[in-house]
Amino acid sequence: MEGLAERDRCEMAADFAAIAHADDFMTTFRALGRKHFQDEPRGKAILCLEIWAEATRNATMGEITRTFEREVMGRLAALIEEAQGRGEIPCQVDAHGIAVIICTLGDGLFVRRAILPDFDAEEEVGRVLHLIGALLKGEASLGEANLQHERCDAEASS
Helix, strand or coil, rough: HHHHHHHHHHHHHHHHHHHCCCCHHHHHHHHHHHHHHHHHHHHHHHHHHHHHHHHHHHHHHHHHHEEEEHHHHHHHHHHHHHHHCCCCCCCCCCCHHHHHHHHHHHHHHHHHHHHHCCHHHHHHHHHHHHHHHHCCCCCCCCCCCCCHHHHHHHHHCH
């Protein structure tokens, strides 16, 4: 199991590098979302659930899984911030908050893909990507006080 988790981490690092070097953040992000949640075989989602279950019983796997989650969330937040720096994403968007939402929604897609043989990946992944796109454009709110406005106001006045 540890080897499988490491393989997934290497694959995710390569995918994040593709986003970092892309000319269009959202187009590349959508393509990677479809790759992981729609194009990959259902068996990979089932394996992911097995790894998560093992992480609840095995301290080593638990630590590997938690480290992987922290890395994914941190890297997503950093990629969003980089896209904000290029002007692709509004500076008011809470990069960390959206990274958490992306991970939460992604985990849910893996679960649904694994347990539902008739999972409609095209429809469900499309809806999730639409929601994430709206969050990244600032068209939807995380529903909490957004401290990012202060940062944008400070940047605008400097």
